[in-house]
Amino acid sequence: MQIKSSLDNLLTPTAIALGNFDGIHRGHLEVIKPVLDWEDPSVYKTVVTFDPHPQEYFTGQQRQLLTPQQEKAKILEKLGIQQLVLLPFDRELVKLSPPEFVDRILHDRLQSKLVSVGEDFRFGNQRAGAATDLVDLTAAIGIATRIAPLEIDGDSRISSSRIRAALLAADLKLTQELLGRYYSIFGTVINGQEIGRSIGFPTANLQYPAEKFLPRQGVYCVRVDTPTQQQLPGVMNIGKRPTVNGVNTTVEIHLLDWEGILYGQQLTIYLHQFLRSEQKFPDLAALTSQIQADCDAARIFFQI
Known part of the structure; x- marks a missing residue:
C-alpha cells in the first residue's frame, strides 16, 4: 500500500473513504466498504485522513490515538486499501470553503470518482459543510458520494470515545464488539x-x-x-x-x-x-x- 503525506504524486483516479478513522472501528468499516466494493480496476482504492488530527491542530495538544499512523496503515492494507493519503491539516486547508474543498482537493488533486463519508461528516471552513452538502457539490461535477449511516451497538452509536472508555474500564469484550477485532x-x-x-x-x-x-x-x-x-x-x-x-x-x-x-x-x-x-x-x-x-x-x- 502506498502512503502519501501530501497531495503530490498521488495514484489517481481514486475511490476514497474520507474521515479521521481513529480506531477503524465497525462504523468506519461501513464508510470504507463502498471503496472496497468499487469494481473499476483503474481506480485506486484510497483512504484519505487528516494529519494531524483536527482536534490536535485546534487545541495544540497531542491527541492519544487508538491507531497511530503505522498501525492504521497495517489494518487498512489488510482490508485491501491501495493508498493512504495523510492530508495535511493546516491553515491553508482550514480556510477552504466547502465548494473549494470539493473542487481543489477531491476533484483536482485526488481525481475522485467516488467519495464515501459517515453521516456525521463535516468539512470546509468552520465545519460549514455537511455530508448532504457533499452529495450536492460532488454530483454537480460527476463524483458519486455515499453516506454511511451511524453504526449502533446497544443503545449508543459506535465511536472512538466509547472505545476509549471501554479500554480504560478494561472491558475488552465491549472493545472487541465496537472494533470488530481485538x-x-x-x-x-x-x-x-x-x-x-x-x-x-x-x-x-x-x-x-x-x-x-x-x-x-x-x-x-x-x-x-x-x-x-x-x-x-x-x-x-x-x-x-x-x-x-x-x-x-x-x-x-x-x-x-x-x-x-x-x-x-x-x-x-x-x-x-x-x-x-x-x-x-x-x-x-x-x-x-x-x-x-x-x-x-x-x-x-x-x-x-
Whole structure:
C-alpha cells in the first residue's frame, strides 16, 4: 500500500473513504466498504485522513490515538486499501470553503470518482459543510458520494470515545464488539532492565508510539504476532512497575513456553483478557509468585 503525506504524486483516479478513522472501528468499516466494493480496476482504492488530527491542530495538544499512523496503515492494507493519503491539516486547508474543498482537493488533486463519508461528516471552513452538502457539490461535477449511516451497538452509536472508555474500564469484550477485532498495540522490542529475566520470566520491552492510547494499567492475556510467528500466547503488563520503583509507563510481554531473541523486532500485541490491576509487592519473591499465577491463569484462559 502506498502512503502519501501530501497531495503530490498521488495514484489517481481514486475511490476514497474520507474521515479521521481513529480506531477503524465497525462504523468506519461501513464508510470504507463502498471503496472496497468499487469494481473499476483503474481506480485506486484510497483512504484519505487528516494529519494531524483536527482536534490536535485546534487545541495544540497531542491527541492519544487508538491507531497511530503505522498501525492504521497495517489494518487498512489488510482490508485491501491501495493508498493512504495523510492530508495535511493546516491553515491553508482550514480556510477552504466547502465548494473549494470539493473542487481543489477531491476533484483536482485526488481525481475522485467516488467519495464515501459517515453521516456525521463535516468539512470546509468552520465545519460549514455537511455530508448532504457533499452529495450536492460532488454530483454537480460527476463524483458519486455515499453516506454511511451511524453504526449502533446497544443503545449508543459506535465511536472512538466509547472505545476509549471501554479500554480504560478494561472491558475488552465491549472493545472487541465496537472494533470488530481485538484491540492491538504495535511496537518495537528494545532493551530493558532485564529484571524479568533475572527472576525466570523474561519479558519483551515494547517501544510504542508516544501518541498510542493505552488501556487501563494492569496485566492482560495477549496473543502476539512476531515477524515470523503468529498468535503466540503471552502475558502483558502495562504500568510503572512499582515493585522495582519504576517511574515511566512500560509495556512488557512474557511469551508462554517460548524462547528466543526479540530485540529489534516489531510485534503486534492483541489484548484478549484483563487479569488484574497493577500492584506493588513487598519484594521480588512475591512478584515472582504473582507472575507465575498470572501465567497459570493465561494458560487456563487460552486452554494450553
